[in-house]
Amino acid sequence: MIGITAYGAYLPRYRLSGKMINEAWGRPGGRGEKAVGYFDEDTLTMGLAAVHRCLPGDSIEKAGGLYFASTTSPFKEKLASAEMAMILNLSSEVRTLDIGHSLRSGTSALLAAIETVKAGSRDSVLVVASDCGRLEVPGGLNEGAWGDGAAAVAVGRENVLLNLLDHYCYSDELAHFWRRAEDRYVKSEDVRFPQVMGYARIMEASIGNILKQTQYEPADFAKVVVDAPDMRSHQAVVRKFGFDPKTQVQDPLLGVIGSLGAAHPLVMLVGALHGVKPGDKVLLASYGDGSDVLIFEATDALPEFQKEEDGFCGLLDRKELISSYTKYLAFKKTFEVEYQDYYSSVSALFRERDRFSRLLGGKCGNCGYITTLALRVCPNCRKKDQFENVRLAREGVVFTFTQEWYYPSPEPPTTLAVVDLEGGGRVYCQMTDCSDPGMVKSGMPVEMTVRKYHEALDLPHYYWKCKPVYT
Amino acid sequence: MSVDIKDKIAIVGAGCTRFAENFDMGYGDMLAEACFQAFDEAGVGPEDIDGAWLSTAFVDGSAMKGRSGMDLAEPVGLFDIPITRVSNFCASGGNAFREACLGLLSGVNDVVLAAGAEKQRDRPPQKSLVKMMVVAQHQFLQKGETAAGQFAVYATRHMEKYGTKLEHFCMVSHKNHKHGVKNPIAQYRQEIPMETIVNSPMVAYPINLLCSCPTTDGAAAVVLVRAEDAKNFNKDYVLVKAQELIVNSGWDLPFFDPRYDFSHFPSTRLAAQRAYAMAGIKDPVNEIDLAEVHDCFAPVELIVYEDLGFCKEGAGRHFIEEGRSTAEGDLPVNMSGGLESCGHPVGASGVRMIYEITRHLQGKAGERQVKNAKLGLAHNIGGPCAITSLTILGAP
Numbered sequence: 001m002i003g004i005t006a007y008g009a010y011l012p013r014y015r016l017s018g019k020m021i022n023e024a025w026g027r028p029g030g031r032g033e034k035a036v037g038y039f040d041e042d043t044l045t046m047g048l049a050a051v052h053r054c055l056p057g058d059s060i061e062k063a064g065g066l067y068f069a070s071t072t073s074p075f076k077e078k079l080a081s082a083e084m085a086m087i088l089n090l091s092s093e094v095r096t097l098d099i100g101h102s103l104r105s106g107t108s109a110l111l112a113a114i115e116t117v118k119a120g121s122r123d124s125v126l127v128v129a130s131d132c133g134r135l136e137v138p139g140g141l142n143e144g145a146w147g148d149g150a151a152a153v154a155v156g157r158e159n160v161l162l163n164l165l166d167h168y169c170y171s172d173e174l175a176h177f178w179r180r181a182e183d184r185y186v187k188s189e190d191v192r193f194p195q196v197m198g199y200a201r202i203m204e205a206s207i208g209n210i211l212k213q214t215q216y217e218p219a220d221f222a223k224v225v226v227d228a229p230d231m232r233s234h235q236a237v238v239r240k241f242g243f244d245p246k247t248q249v250q251d252p253l254l255g256v257i258g259s260l261g262a263a264h265p266l267v268m269l270v271g272a273l274h275g276v277k278p279g280d281k282v283l284l285a286s287y288g289d290g291s292d293v294l295i296f297e298a299t300d301a302l303p304e305f306q307k308e309e310d311g312f313c314g315l316l317d318r319k320e321l322i323s324s325y326t327k328y329l330a331f332k333k334t335f336e337v338e339y340q341d342y343y344s345s346v347s348a349l350f351r352e353r354d355r356f357s358r359l360l361g362g363k364c365g366n367c368g369y370i371t372t373l374a375l376r377v378c379p380n381c382r383k384k385d386q387f388e389n390v391r392l393a394r395e396g397v398v399f400t401f402t403q404e405w406y407y408p409s410p411e412p413p414t415t416l417a418v419v420d421l422e423g424g425g426r427v428y429c430q431m432t433d434c435s436d437p438g439m440v441k442s443g444m445p446v447e448m449t450v451r452k453y454h455e456a457l458d459l460p461h462y463y464w465k466c467k468p469v470y471t
Numbered sequence: 472m473s474v475d476i477k478d479k480i481a482i483v484g485a486g487c488t489r490f491a492e493n494f495d496m497g498y499g500d501m502l503a504e505a506c507f508q509a510f511d512e513a514g515v516g517p518e519d520i521d522g523a524w525l526s527t528a529f530v531d532g533s534a535m536k537g538r539s540g541m542d543l544a545e546p547v548g549l550f551d552i553p554i555t556r557v558s559n560f561c562a563s564g565g566n567a568f569r570e571a572c573l574g575l576l577s578g579v580n581d582v583v584l585a586a587g588a589e590k591q592r593d594r595p596p597q598k599s600l601v602k603m604m605v606v607a608q609h610q611f612l613q614k615g616e617t618a619a620g621q622f623a624v625y626a627t628r629h630m631e632k633y634g635t636k637l638e639h640f641c642m643v644s645h646k647n648h649k650h651g652v653k654n655p656i657a658q659y660r661q662e663i664p665m666e667t668i669v670n671s672p673m674v675a676y677p678i679n680l681l682c683s684c685p686t687t688d689g690a691a692a693v694v695l696v697r698a699e700d701a702k703n704f705n706k707d708y709v710l711v712k713a714q715e716l717i718v719n720s721g722w723d724l725p726f727f728d729p730r731y732d733f734s735h736f737p738s739t740r741l742a743a744q745r746a747y748a749m750a751g752i753k754d755p756v757n758e759i760d761l762a763e764v765h766d767c768f769a770p771v772e773l774i775v776y777e778d779l780g781f782c783k784e785g786a787g788r789h790f791i792e793e794g795r796s797t798a799e800g801d802l803p804v805n806m807s808g809g810l811e812s813c814g815h816p817v818g819a820s821g822v823r824m825i826y827e828i829t830r831h832l833q834g835k836a837g838e839r840q841v842k843n844a845k846l847g848l849a850h851n852i853g854g855p856c857a858i859t860s861l862t863i864l865g866a867p
Contacts, residue, residue: 399733404674406617414615414616416624425729426729442627453611456610463610
């Protein structure tokens with residue numbers, strides 16, 4: 001049996017509301033919200049966060065492949081999946097692949113992963129779908145439509161939760177949304193044409209064809225997860241096949257988190273799996289120059305995983321509104337800010353990646369002291385070259401802190417905290433996802449997360465920050 | 472420790488430029504002024520100096536001046552002798568002074584110069600020290616921090632552990648600004664109301680703007696000889712009672728080392744313990760007549776009261792509340808106005824403190840003179856806390 005063995009979704013903490021957008025542009029009303037990555041988040045950091053919500057630390061390292069799907073990779077040239085694999089401390093023999101350019105790249109990556117395992121090339125592959133910063137031009141009509149988020153799905157042969165029964169891929173080029181290589185903002189032309197001749201026609205064909213091929217009836221599915229560019233189009237497809245919106249259909253959450261681009265089908269899938277029982281069938285369909293449709297069956301292993309997972313609903317609830325529309329524009333770098341010529345060195349980045357990219361501690365073989373710095377001599381017993389890499393806990397407690405009002409940031413003050421990690425190791429780093437400086441106290445519990453610090457050398461620099469534990 | 476420094480070295484000349492935004496003086500101009508003041512007092516010329524140490528902490532503020540001993544030779548006319556540049560963050564000045572003492576003690580040198588200079592204001596403040604902290608350091612470590620933040624984590628911890636309040640730090644700044652009014656070389660010579668200090672904008676919580684020293688240019692210098700030769704140069708000489716330099720950690724390590732408590736500065740504690748032993752001081756608060764201590768940010772001075780044994784651990788707030796470190800108190804601290812008023816041209820500050828103590832011990836400190844001063848202490852902490860330089864001077 002080959003299928004999904006673990007899953008997790010990640011949404012950033014912050015939301016921008018339609019009302020805030022309309023107020024900024026002097027328009028009345030405004031509905032809904034969308035998830036907005038914080039200023040230090042990007043497609044890669046969200047993807048990593050999703051992986052950590054999918055698998056415990058010691059299981060991540062066993063993955064034989066990492067397939068990364070996105071339309072907003074930090075790089076045009078450089079393998080984001082390889083950088084993620086390095087940060088996640090995967091083996092050098094890992095299969096890495098970036099799949100981009102399409103809103104259905106998430107499901108395409110999932111199919112590629114399943115086929116990789118099926119072919120016997122690898123026993124397990126992590127699929128990460130993430131989009132952050134897929135933007136409408138400020139003031140444009142779709143500005144509230146597209147949010148940021150990520151999902152991660154592990155594929156393998158053992159302990160399968162969702163067995164892939166069938167799939168169907170349909171390719172049909174159509175100018176619905178696009179960005180040329182040099183474009184910052186998503187473009188579209190007609191509204192009705194792509195809804196009618198694009199989405200509706202393509203989804204009817206792809207879902208219709210797989211039903212015909214497999215002889216399933218629409219009522220055979222416990223959950224129907226269909227990505228859609230807008231709610232009206234979604235409802236039309238649901239009606240066309242007669243899926244029951246109350247019992248079968250997973251809400252696309254477009255007015256709640258926005259459309260998350262390449263991540264959306266898999267984020268919706270994670271949301272839908274909450275109530276799925278062994279034996280249930282799940283239909284997953286993505287859209288973008290065609291469609292991928294996948295049919296899964298839940299196994300007896302699913303309930304055990306559901307017990308452990310941190311609920312999707314909690315993820316939706318743990319949110320706060322961004323403080324202003326101007327902050328949103330700043331987070332998304334839609335205007336020029338003073339350039340900081342940060343020091344960095346590509347050789348130092350390479351040399352020190354165990355400590356600073358992978359957050360591996362060094363434990364002294366002589367005295368047991370744990371360092372989080374790139375040292376050779378133990379500061380405690382002063383023996384040389386006794387440090388062995390150890391995985392550090394991602395949970396910790398603030399020992400002391402400060403808040404910097406003059407460090408360049410779109411959201412001052414920048415909180416810096418000395419954090420004692422559970423089980424040993426102390427780090428000193430920025431605190432993120434904390435727009436209320438008053439909540440920071442010594443003794444507060446925090447968790448570690450990878451964020452982008454700056455772009456010295458025009459290269460994104462990812463390192464650990466702590467963030468409050470929100471419940 | 473095989474060699475005791477006590478009473479073996481004498482300061483026979485001291486000089487100091489005004490500490491200010493010296494737009495009219497370059498790095499070399501300032502050194503010439505400070506060194507020649509010291510030469511004049513000692514009755515020597517540059518040709519009499521047979522060894523020199525130059526303290527400059529950061530060289531990128533001014534056309535890389537201060538990189539080497541050459542940058543003292545050229546402006547001051549010191550040639551054909553060994554000159555060494557010393558850099559040890561805020562303790563650089565004290566470190567240069569120490570090396571000069573050791574040069575004399577070893578017998579290698581007979582008449583030596585210790586000079587410190589820092590030119591920070593050829594650039595806007597945010598492009599000098601702040602830039603170094605924000606952009607020039609390691610790509611990840613301590614990223615997000617300014618110099619204030621490095622000390623602020625100590626201040627936060629001190630508040631949480633001992634109940635110190637932000638107002639106590641402001642009292643330190645208030646006192647030092649009050650003292651600074653009487654110091655003709657200080658950058659700021661204005662008393663600042665407590666309310667203004669308390670309400671000044673936050674720089675790095677809990678350190679606000681008026682609890683932070685400004686960005687400043689300055690230079691200071693002293694001429695030293697062995698004690699037995701002192702009278703031949705200047706009958707108003709001052710003796711070195713002790714000099715300690717302690718490096719107890721690194722630049723990043725204190726923040727990442729689980730053994731650090733952040734409620735005190737271990738390097739200062741150790742330096743004080745050793746320096747007091749060397750100088751024979753058993754009861755510092757009663758024996759020491761005045762002290763210049765590092766107040767780059769006001770909380771540092773308050774914490775250092777405890778580390779220097781002026782009061783018990785955690786009692787720094789009482790020491791300032793009770794006015795014991797004011798001009799009228801039993802141990803006046805920072806009669807110069809401290810770094811808060813004088814500013815902090817990093818490489819010069821340590822030597823400037825030694826200049827200040829020297830003037831008091833000579834009875835030549837003018838309006839700010841501490842009466843009958845016989846024993847004075849100069850303290851710097853740097854890097855941000857791993858280095859302490861401690862010098863104790865006494866009247867003969």
